Structure formats: structure tokens, C-alpha cells
Amino acid sequence: MPRNKAAWRRAVFVVLIIASLALLTVSFRESESGPVHAVQQAGAGILSPLQSWGARAAEPFQDGYEWIRTIWSAHEEAQRLRAELQELQGEAVKLKEQAEENARLKGLLDLKEKGTFPDDTEFVVARVIGKSPTRWEAWVQIDKGSEDGVEVNQPVVGATPMASDSPSGKGLVGKVITVTASTAQVQLIIDAESSVAAKIQGSRAEGIVEGSVSGSLTMDFVDRDITVEPKRVVVTSGYGGVYPPAVPIGIVTNVGEEDVNIYKEIEVQSFVDFRVLEEVMVLLMPADDGSSSSTTTVPADVDRGGLSTSTTIRPTTSTTR
Amino acid sequence: MGRRQLIVLGRLLLLFVMAVALQVLIVSRVSILGVTADLFLILTVIIAIGRGSMEGALFGFFAGLFAGIAFYEPLGVHCFIYTLVGYFVGMFVARVGSVTPWVVLFIAGVSSFSSQFLFGLYQYMVGPRSAFFTIVAIQILPQMVLDALITVPIFMLFVKLRLIPAPATQLTSVRSAGE
Numbered sequence: 001m002p003r004n005k006a007a008w009r010r011a012v013f014v015v016l017i018i019a020s021l022a023l024l025t026v027s028f029r030e031s032e033s034g035p036v037h038a039v040q041q042a043g044a045g046i047l048s049p050l051q052s053w054g055a056r057a058a059e060p061f062q063d064g065y066e067w068i069r070t071i072w073s074a075h076e077e078a079q080r081l082r083a084e085l086q087e088l089q090g091e092a093v094k095l096k097e098q099a100e101e102n103a104r105l106k107g108l109l110d111l112k113e114k115g116t117f118p119d120d121t122e123f124v125v126a127r128v129i130g131k132s133p134t135r136w137e138a139w140v141q142i143d144k145g146s147e148d149g150v151e152v153n154q155p156v157v158g159a160t161p162m163a164s165d166s167p168s169g170k171g172l173v174g175k176v177i178t179v180t181a182s183t184a185q186v187q188l189i190i191d192a193e194s195s196v197a198a199k200i201q202g203s204r205a206e207g208i209v210e211g212s213v214s215g216s217l218t219m220d221f222v223d224r225d226i227t228v229e230p231k232r233v234v235v236t237s238g239y240g241g242v243y244p245p246a247v248p249i250g251i252v253t254n255v256g257e258e259d260v261n262i263y264k265e266i267e268v269q270s271f272v273d274f275r276v277l278e279e280v281m282v283l284l285m286p287a288d289d290g291s292s293s294s295t296t297t298v299p300a301d302v303d304r305g306g307l308s309t310s311t312t313i314r315p316t317t318s319t320t321r
Numbered sequence: 322m323g324r325r326q327l328i329v330l331g332r333l334l335l336l337f338v339m340a341v342a343l344q345v346l347i348v349s350r351v352s353i354l355g356v357t358a359d360l361f362l363i364l365t366v367i368i369a370i371g372r373g374s375m376e377g378a379l380f381g382f383f384a385g386l387f388a389g390i391a392f393y394e395p396l397g398v399h400c401f402i403y404t405l406v407g408y409f410v411g412m413f414v415a416r417v418g419s420v421t422p423w424v425v426l427f428i429a430g431v432s433s434f435s436s437q438f439l440f441g442l443y444q445y446m447v448g449p450r451s452a453f454f455t456i457v458a459i460q461i462l463p464q465m466v467l468d469a470l471i472t473v474p475i476f477m478l479f480v481k482l483r484l485i486p487a488p489a490t491q492l493t494s495v496r497s498a499g500e
Contacts, residue, residue: 013408016379016381024401039396044391135356139393
């Protein structure tokens with residue numbers, strides 16, 4: 001026992017630091033069934049009902065804050081919307097013509113049209129009850145877990161109200177990376193470690209849509225020879241086995257090229273406005289014959305359509321980030 | 322353990338429960354300047370200022386433990402960071418000799434910056450990487466400003482509610498501790 005108070009404080013400090021480092025080491029090294037992970041899972045299980053309740057309790061605060069924030073830009077927004085309305089009225093006439101044409105063509109397409117999602121896909125609607133506290137990561141916590149059939153690597157889609165600069169509001173949200181009994185953690189496609197094999201409709205250019213710490217989406221690995229125009233829709237290609245094909249991701253906003261880069265630099269704006277994401281839908285994909293795709297850990301390079309990338313194994317559960 | 326120490330322990334536990342509840346239920350869902358306030362860090366700083374380095378380190382350790390559970394981080398990362406913050410803030414206050422709102426603002430800002438910087442280093446080693454100035458601009462600086470601005474009124478409220486000793490009383494006791 002140290003003799004004086006200062007030495008005692010230092011001893012406590014050293015013990016706490018050693019305990020922290022020991023916890024960190026064990027967190028990374030032990031298996032998922034280890035005691036530290038079990039404690040963490042149990043703790044998360046206890047906190048999840050609180051968080052679910054908190055999500056409802058926080059709604060008035062969030063709404064109030066959003067109201068105050070948006071009221072400042074309301075006038076400017078109204079002017080912009082009036083101008084946009086005039087433009088859209090002109091487009092509406094054009095679209096009506098196209099719609100009639102589409103209706104005729106649709107009859108033919110229906111003959112061989114298949115759904116966006118594979119047959120027997122089931123959907124689980126979940127509420128967002130938590131969000132990542134820093135910009136280093138982009139994930140949301142949902143109130144559905146393994147008890148509802150949610151498993152790691154299942155794709156998640158969502159619909160949000162159309163933001164001022166969002167063209168649709170509906171599309172791919174991300175994939176499940178951690179599951180507890182009653183909650184799940186969903187890695188958003190804007191996460192810096194997220195990568196989705198994708199293609200651009202119209203040009204059929206294929207590449208990888210990657211997130212970033214700043215929250216923007218970039219489509220990489222698209223050959224410079226392929227012509228890509230802005231405003232084209234980006235959808236999943238289905239490569240990698242995590243995301244089904246043809247799920248809308250976003251829209252091409254800018255196409256750039258650098259002399260030193262053999263690929264194009266394509267900026268993509270996601271359809272989903274992640275700032276206001278409140279509900280999502282988990283796709284419970286049917287298992288492939290002879291395999292259980294939803295529980296198989298898919299290597300990150302497969303998810304990227306075969307292109308290698310750095311992979312971080314999170315210690316909380318079996319996930320590839 | 323005397324009655325006085327039990328009261329202190331009880332107040333610390335009360336603050337801890339409040340911190341967990343507020344951070345998990347409300348604060349982590351309300352984004353200002355694009356970031357959310359880190360109440361665990363803020364209370365660690367306040368405890369360290371009001372109670373000293375050992376209490377600050379202890380509070381920081383357990384706050385970090387709960388932060389790890391609540392935010393799916395590997396256990397130990399936040400324990401380490403908050404323990405360091407709690408201990409060194411307590412040491413700093415013991416040496417600086419004056420605790421005004423401006424000093425609290427300064428300490429909270431530096432603590433938040435240091436905490437974010439350490440967490441950034443950890444992320445850099447195991448997770449996503451980003452340009453240094455980008456992450457400073459979109460995460461570290463806004464978080465520092467938000468944490469610092471929130472810490473001062475909470476500190477003054479806690480002093481008013483006598484959850485922590487008033488700065489003058491605290492300074493006297495710290496000086497007498499001779500650290």
C-alpha cells in the first residue's frame with residue numbers, strides 16, 4: 001500500500017491504465033464467445049430497450065432542433081422551390097408522354113421482367129434507435145435482431161423523405177454487421193469502410209461504390225474508356241453475394257478524370273438521405289442451394305467484386321468491414 | 322469508509338447513472354455542428370476539476386467502459402482515453418490554482434481535442450483513414466467547440482447543485498493535498 005496520497009493516486013491511475021490496455025487486448029484477441037464479448041453483448045442487450053425508448057423520447061427534441069434549423073433557410077428554400085416547380089411543370093408534360101410510351105413498352109417487358117429482389121425474399125421493417133457517435137464510422141442501430149431473423153451481411157434498404165438535393169429518397173442503406181438478440185448494427189454505404197459492387201445504368205459501367213469519412217460516395221474502378229454521363233442511376237451489380245442486383249444506390253453527380261489515374265472518379269449522391277433515416281427494411285435473402293449465404297462471412301475483397309482492399313475485423317462480432 | 326466519503330461516492334454514482342442515461346437516450350441522437358456531444362468526456366472533465374485526479378480517472382474508466390458497450394466499440398479504448406483525461410485534468414487543476422469558467426472552457430476544449438486525437442489515432446490504426454485536416458475540420462474541431470461550450474454551464478450547474486464542490490473549496494482541498 002503506498003504511503004501517501006499522491007503515490008496512492010498514481011497507483012490507482014497506473015492500475016486503471018493497465019486494466020484499460022488489458023481490456024483492449026482481450027477485446028481484440030478473444031473469440032466472440034469470450035467473457036468480455038459476452039459482457040458487452042449482455043450490456044448492449046440491457047441498453048437496447050433504453051435506447052429504443054430514448055429514440056421516441058428524443059423525437060420532440062430532434063424535431064424542435066430541425067424546425068429551428070430549417071426555419072432560417074425557409075425563405076430561400078421557398079424561392080428555389082418555386083423556380084423548381086416551374087421547371088418541373090414543363091417536365092411533367094414531357095413525362096406524361098413518356099409514361100404513356102412506357103405503359104405500352106411495359107406490357108412487353110413484363111413478359112420477361114423479374115423483380116428487383118430475388119424470389120422468396122422476406123422483409124423486416126425496423127426502426128432506427130441509435131446512430132454512430134462520430135464521423136469516423138457511419139452506422140445505425142436498429143430495433144430488430146436475431147430473434148426477428150436478422151443476420152450478419154443481410155442487405156438493408158430504406159426510404160427517407162426527399163431532401164432538397166436528393167432525387168429519390170429510396171435505395172440501398174447498407175448491410176448488417178453486428179447482431180444481438182433484439183438489435184442489429186447496420187453499416188451504412190457512406191461508411192469509410194463500406195464498398196458495394198455497382199454499375200451505372202445506361203452505360204453499364206461497373207465499379208465499386210465506396211463511402212468516406214466525409215459522408216460522400218465515390219464510384220471507383222470504372223475504366224476511363226467508358227462514357228459516363230451525370231444524372232445516371234447507380235445500382236448494385238450483385239457481385240460479391242451480399243447485395244442483390246439492381247438495388248438503386250444513387251445518382252451520378254460528377255464525372256472526373258485525372259491524367260495519372262487509369263480509372264474515372266465518379267461522385268455519386270445516394271438516394272437515401274442518411275441524416276433523416278428513421279425506418280429501414282432488412283432483406284432476409286433466401287439461402288443459396290447448398291450454402292447459407294446470410295451467415296457466411298464474406299471477405300471484403302469479394303464484396304468489392306474481387307478487388308483487394310484493407311479489411312478490419314471488429315472484435316464485437318464476426319463482421320467484415 | 323466514512324459518511325462523508327459515502328456521500329461523495331453516492332454523488333459520483335448518481336452522476337455516472339445520469340451520464341449513461343443522458344448520453345444513450347438523448348445526447349447521442351442530437352447532432353449539432355454535425356457532431357454529438359460526448360457527455361462521458363464532459364462529466365469526466367467536470368469530476369476531475371471538482372474532485373481531483375484519482376476520482377477523475379476512476380470516473381473516466383467506468384464511463385469509458387459504458388461508452389464501449391453503448392457504442393459497439395472494443396472495450397478498453399474509451400476506458401484508456403477517459404482515464405488519461407480524468408487524471409491529467411485533475412493534475413492540471415491542482416497545479417493551475419484557479420478555476421474560472423474560462424479555465425473550465427479551456428480545459429474542456431483541450432480535453433476534447435486530446436480525446437478526439439487519441440481516438441483518431443486508434444481509428445487510423447484499425448479502421449478508416451482520412452486526410453488529417455479533413456477529420457480535424459469535420460470532427461475534431463466541431464466536437465471540441467461543442468464539448469467546451471457544454472461543459473461550462475454543466476459545471477456551473479453542478480457547483481450550484483452542490484454535486485461537486487465550489488472551485489474555491491476544491492482548490493483549498495487540492496492545495497492541502499500537496500500534489
